[in-house]
Amino acid sequence: MSLLSPALDMEGALNVPNGAEIARAAVPAHRSKSTSSVAFAPGAASDRNDTRLSTIALVLLEVSPAVRQAVYEYAYALQRLTQKIRIVVVSDGADLKEVRRYGWMVEHVLSRSDLAALEPSKDWAETTTDRLKRLVERLDVAHVLVADGRGIARTDHERLCRDIKSKLPFEAVARTPAA
Numbered sequence: 001m002s003l004l005s006p007a008l009d010m011e012g013a014l015n016v017p018n019g020a021e022i023a024r025a026a027v028p029a030h031r032s033k034s035t036s037s038v039a040f041a042p043g044a045a046s047d048r049n050d051t052r053l054s055t056i057a058l059v060l061l062e063v064s065p066a067v068r069q070a071v072y073e074y075a076y077a078l079q080r081l082t083q084k085i086r087i088v089v090v091s092d093g094a095d096l097k098e099v100r101r102y103g104w105m106v107e108h109v110l111s112r113s114d115l116a117a118l119e120p121s122k123d124w125a126e127t128t129t130d131r132l133k134r135l136v137e138r139l140d141v142a143h144v145l146v147a148d149g150r151g152i153a154r155t156d157h158e159r160l161c162r163d164i165k166s167k168l169p170f171e172a173v174a175r176t177p178a179a
Helices: 019-026 065-082 094-099 112-118 124-138 154-163
Strands: 054-060 085-091 103-108 145-147
Touching: 019 065, 019 085, 019 124, 019 145, 054 065, 054 124, 065 094, 065 112, 085 094, 085 124, 094 103, 103 145, 112 124
Parallel strands: 054 085, 054 145, 085 103
Antiparallel strands: none
16 A cells, blocks of 8 residues: 555544645655756746756645635746746646746646546556656756645745745745635
8 A cells, every 4th residue: 555545544534645745745845956957948937048947846736726826826926036946837727728827837637536537447646646756857847846725835935945045035925825
């Protein structure tokens, strides 16, 4: 049984890992590298296209539209203010047009329900884990930020800023999702 497999808790209830837990287990948050070796087209917030930028995988699995919007605003502000990162969004949502307006690359992952409907024999946690691992390696991602039901955690923001040598306060870019 893997760490990502559903398990019974002490009362016998079935605990199924959520998208954030799966993403955090799939890839380390920091990959001991500060920049990427893959060249990307410049996005709306960053006009530089060089390998000195850190590639950030912004993972949004099983989060509400309000949290998604707050995280996109956070990432856009972070990118604009630091000019040190490029964003790759990993999403299971139907928000590709929203992401494209920021000029970011998007990697779409089937939602749990879509995968179950299309391929009932496949395990969503395993499929998503494999996809995330391949993405991180293929794009030479330096950092992974995983959104949970509340957005991006302050500790993740502080770790990222430390790694990219930025003193940007969390409050300067964090947004509280609308209820």
